[in-house]
Amino acid sequence: MESKHFSHVHGLLFHQTAQGSEIHCAGCRSPGSGNIYACWKCNYFLHEDCFRASRSLTHPAHPHHPLTLVSYPTYPSTQFFCNSCNLVGSGFCYCCSECDFDVHIHCAHMAAPPHLSHSASVPLPNLTNNQSSPFPSYVPSS
Numbered sequence: 834m835e836s837k838h839f840s841h842v843h844g845l846l847f848h849q850t851a852q853g854s855e856i857h858c859a860g861c862r863s864p865g866s867g868n869i870y871a872c873w874k875c876n877y878f879l880h881e882d883c884f885r886a887s888r889s890l891t892h893p894a895h896p897h898h899p900l901t902l903v904s905y906p907t908y909p910s911t912q913f914f915c916n917s918c919n920l921v922g923s924g925f926c927y928c929c930s931e932c933d934f935d936v937h938i939h940c941a942h943m944a945a946p947p948h949l950s951h952s953a954s955v956p957l958p959n960l961t962n963n964q965s966s967p968f969p970s971y972v973p974s975s
């Protein structure tokens with residue numbers, strides 16, 4: 834049975850990829866396997882998690898406005914600057930159009946991206962610590 838997703842004109846089919854085969858998720862722009870949703874006509878794939886991501890959420894780093902999930906950034910460059918991991922992103926992002934606050938879909942759901950945890954060269958976002966934050970305070974020991 835096909836399921837509609839706001840990011841794609843065609844219905845997507847649930848699919849379990851065979852072991853060893855990888856797809857490229859159009860949502861988070863990462864490789865994926867296992868449970869996915871696919872449009873075979875277009876070779877358009879989404880992780881099940883990306884498919885099911887809610888259209889709006891509140892991020893602890895930006896508690897004042899709800900963030901909206903968009904399938905492409907609202908900027909002409911089609912790239913955005915993630916306010917959580919400080920990397921440029923494309924694909925799905927959660928954004929606050931009022932404040933130009935953008936985060937990757939995976940940064941919105943993950944407190945600390947694992948690929949950053951051992952990299953001291955990447956500055957972590959400055960969070961106001963006035964409430965319990967899911968982000969651990971991280972001091973790189975050189």
Ligand SMILES: [Zn+2]
Nearest residue numbers: 858861880883
């Ligand atoms: Zn994905």
Ligand SMILES: [Zn+2]
Nearest residue numbers: 843872874875
């Ligand atoms: Zn399609």
Ligand SMILES: [Zn+2]
Nearest residue numbers: 915918937940
């Ligand atoms: Zn990010």
Ligand SMILES: [Zn+2]
Nearest residue numbers: 898929931932
């Ligand atoms: Zn905002």
